Amino acid sequence: MAKVLVVTSGKGGVGKTTSTAALGAALASAGKNVVLIDFDVGLRNLDLVMGAERRVVYDLINVVQGDAKLVQALIRDKRLPSLSLLPASQTRDKDALTDEGVANVIGELKEKFDWVICDSPAGIERGATLAMRHADVAIIVTNPEVSSVRDSDRIIGLLDSKTEKAEKGERVEKHLLLTRFDAVRAGRGEMLNVDDVLEILSIPLIGIIPESTEVLRASNLGSPVTLSNPVSPPARAYFDAAKRLNGETLEVAVPNDRRGLFGKLFGRRAA
Amino acid sequence: MRLINFFRRPSTAPSTAPVARERLQILLAHERAVAGKSDLIAILQEEIMAVIAKHFPVEQEAIKVNMERGEVVSTLEVEVDIPTPMCPNFPLPKKSVRAAPPPADDEQSSESDDEQSSETAEEDVARTGTEG
Numbered sequence: 117m118a119k120v121l122v123v124t125s126g127k128g129g130v131g132k133t134t135s136t137a138a139l140g141a142a143l144a145s146a147g148k149n150v151v152l153i154d155f156d157v158g159l160r161n162l163d164l165v166m167g168a169e170r171r172v173v174y175d176l177i178n179v180v181q182g183d184a185k186l187v188q189a190l191i192r193d194k195r196l197p198s199l200s201l202l203p204a205s206q207t208r209d210k211d212a213l214t215d216e217g218v219a220n221v222i223g224e225l226k227e228k229f230d231w232v233i234c235d236s237p238a239g240i241e242r243g244a245t246l247a248m249r250h251a252d253v254a255i256i257v258t259n260p261e262v263s264s265v266r267d268s269d270r271i272i273g274l275l276d277s278k279t280e281k282a283e284k285g286e287r288v289e290k291h292l293l294l295t296r297f298d299a300v301r302a303g304r305g306e307m308l309n310v311d312d313v314l315e316i317l318s319i320p321l322i323g324i325i326p327e328s329t330e331v332l333r334a335s336n337l338g339s340p341v342t343l344s345n346p347v348s349p350p351a352r353a354y355f356d357a358a359k360r361l362n363g364e365t366l367e368v369a370v371p372n373d374r375r376g377l378f379g380k381l382f383g384r385r386a387a
Numbered sequence: 388m389r390l391i392n393f394f395r396r397p398s399t400a401p402s403t404a405p406v407a408r409e410r411l412q413i414l415l416a417h418e419r420a421v422a423g424k425s426d427l428i429a430i431l432q433e434e435i436m437a438v439i440a441k442h443f444p445v446e447q448e449a450i451k452v453n454m455e456r457g458e459v460v461s462t463l464e465v466e467v468d469i470p471t472p473m474c475p476n477f478p479l480p481k482k483s484v485r486a487a488p489p490p491a492d493d494e495q496s497s498e499s500d501d502e503q504s505s506e507t508a509e510e511d512v513a514r515t516g517t518e519g
Contacts (some may be wrong), residue, residue, distance in 0.1 A: 262407050269415050273422055305402020312408045316415060 118226035121233045121361070122251040124275075126267030128238030130259045131295040134331055134341070136235040137165045138351070139255070141340035142358035144199035148230040151190065153202045153221075155247035156237035157213060160204035166193065167338025168201055177205040180217030186224055195343055200229070210243045222250045231361075240270060245278050252281065253289045253361070255322060259296045260308040265316055268292075272319060291322035293357060298327045299371040310370050323357030325350050326371045428452050435465060443469045 123136045136152055144150040153176060154162035163169045168191050174184035179202070186202075193199040202225075205212070225232045236247035248254060254275050258268045272290060281288045294313060301307040314321055325331075330348040334341035342351045342358075349371070356366055432452045439445050449468040455461060 262411055265411055266414065266418075269418070273419070302404070305404045308404050308407055312404065316408070316411050 118229055119231055119252045120222060120226065120250050121231060121253045121255065122236055122248040123233060123255045123257060124236035124244060124248055124271050125238065125257040125264070126240060126244075126271040127259075127264045130257050130264050131325070131331075132238070132257050133161050133165050133235055134335065135255065135257050135293060135295065135325070135354070136162060136233055137340035138334075138342045138354040139358050139361070140199055140231070140233050141193075141196060142342045142355045143231050143233075143361065144193070144196045145342070146358060146362065147198070148362070149198045149228065150231045150233065151200045151202060151225050151229045152233045152235060153225075153247075154204035154235050155213075155243050156235065157204045157208060157210040157243055158206065159237065160206050162201065162235050163191075163203045164338065165335050166201055166340065168193070168203070169338070172203045175203045175205040175208075176221065177208045177212045179221055180213055186221065195339075210237075210241075213243070213246055215246065215249070218246050219250060240274060244271075245274065248275060248279055248288075250280055251275070251288050253291070255291050255293050256317075256319065257293050257295055258313060258317070260294060260298075260302065260310075260313055262308075265308070265313055268317055272317065290319045291360075292317060292319050293323050293325065294321065295325040296327045297324050297371060321368050322360050323353050323368060324371060325353045428454055431463075431465075435467070439467060439469075445469060 123132050123139070125132050133154075133156075140150045140152045152162060152166070154160045155176070156162070157177065160175075163172055171191050174189035176189070178184040179186050179189050189202055191201045191203065193201065202221075222232060222234075234247040234251065237243040256268050256271055256275075258264050275288045275290060276282050279288050292314065294310060297310070298307055302309040310321070310324060326349050328348060328350045330345050330350050331341055334344040337344055341348065342354050345351055346355070356368075359366055360368075432447075432450055435452065436445065436447060436450050439450070445467065449470075451464075451466040453464040453466075455464070
């Protein structure tokens, strides 16, 4: 049974596209058939992060409007044959996306894939609500920072009211993905810690992605971090999150505060 | 003394995360209440509309629901504009407006007006004439 997953956040720049690419590649390398849909019409970037920017011929809007067939628009990943991408349009207006057209595309993709992952644009406007509309599962990407947490709270409210599931009286399964987490700074009381964010948003945690230079390196190369360096800490965290998405129960490890003895002796006095 | 300060500097820097946490908790408690409130009002508006629509033809916009939360007492204000029967553009005598008869009862109310004053009766006749 295919599942529709929306990767959303409200706030921009918290790592939705990075996480979509990394989780998609992790699920695909675990043998699942995965398609990633970029809903950020006019500001597409998933193609770039996936390294497929020169292979885009048709896009989501072409398919919605019937100018191209779905198979013509899908780009199959060169590294992982079970991973495909449906890019957003870079030139068209987001109003060209119709509710019915999106429903048809997602319906068709559900027949061919195990996971349909929708990369939501930032904000709470039409693009974001369309991306979450048909979701069974939602990942709310959040940075340990006040504006991101506030916007995530708003998005959680929308997931509970504006989705197809919510309108039928059902619930979208919601998971928190905490990204750009810096254990040292959280340990020093400079950054919200994991428990703070969990207590405020009160949704289950699916993973903690540590702040890492590997993430930028991966996007420079046009490769999901789970493919460019699968043993790096962020990649491991994404692989574990993907396993949890597939129903495995794995304890979420809070990244270690890796200060030396000196730092611990003098740093803890703050509390 | 200075040497001790040098070592203590990182630890004495005030930690800001608890402030962030507290600000968020207060803000989100407020924002969630506001979001919940507007939902409640939308539901009330819809249900009040359904009840009134059984008896009068009303538009969705004709019902205004407002809630004010006070510390001790909250007030719910409901304002409903009901269209004047039959012909909203035609000025009706006050008496018939007060009676506010549903369309089916119109003839009956005209009869009772007849008995009261000839002037009102004439207007009622004129009104029926215009409509017919």
